[in-house]
């Protein structure tokens with residue numbers, strides 16, 4: 001049995017999409033970030049850094065519950081546990097990690113900085129805000145070009161690289177229509193029942 005502590009954010013939805021894709025049973029525990037539930041002692045005992053998502057796997061070889069944080073580490077863990085959504089060959093797996101890092105680190109941190117800069121200090125730092133938006137465009141262009149060459153982010157099969165990228169792209173869909181290959185990929189993945197169920201967690205659970 002698996003417990004998932006989550007909220008309706010990109011990092012949380014990566015894990016719920018993954019769990020829906022691999023078909024493992026799990027219980028959702030919604031953490032209301034706006035009410036500060038991530039800073040309650042019961043949650044801090046799972047993740048002292050006060051961040052969702054947290055996965056607790058009770059089905060381990062040792063019999064001890066295994067607690068894991070960081071959305072991309074959780075995707076790796078679940079892919080290895082089930083041998084799903086991760087290619088067999090070393091080089092193909094490396095390609096998956098390459099694209100996971102692109103999304104979680106390069107694009108993710110730039111979007112995060114832009115979000116705060118645009119809302120909090122745009123009037124004082126217009127040049128920095130402009131540079132960040134150019135950088136976001138470059139990163140999306142690169143992402144789009146990758147999908148011009150192949151069906152999925154890391155090659156010919158759907159993988160945890162696609163799941164890493166998906167929640168942020170779904171939430172920004174209306175602003176990304178100029179990227180035609182990315183849009184083709186997005187429309188294809190949005191047809192997947194597991195994606196539809198996973199993106200709705202925790203609101204519909």
Ligand SMILES: N[C@@H](CCC(=O)N[C@@H](CS)C(=O)NCC(=O)O)C(=O)O
Pocket residue numbers: 009010011012033038050051052053069070071072
């Ligand atoms: N790198 C972490 C980031 C986790 C994270 O930042 N979670 C946010 C929600 S997306 C959170 O719990 N924030 C709580 C807060 O800011 O107090 C991951 O990928 O899981």
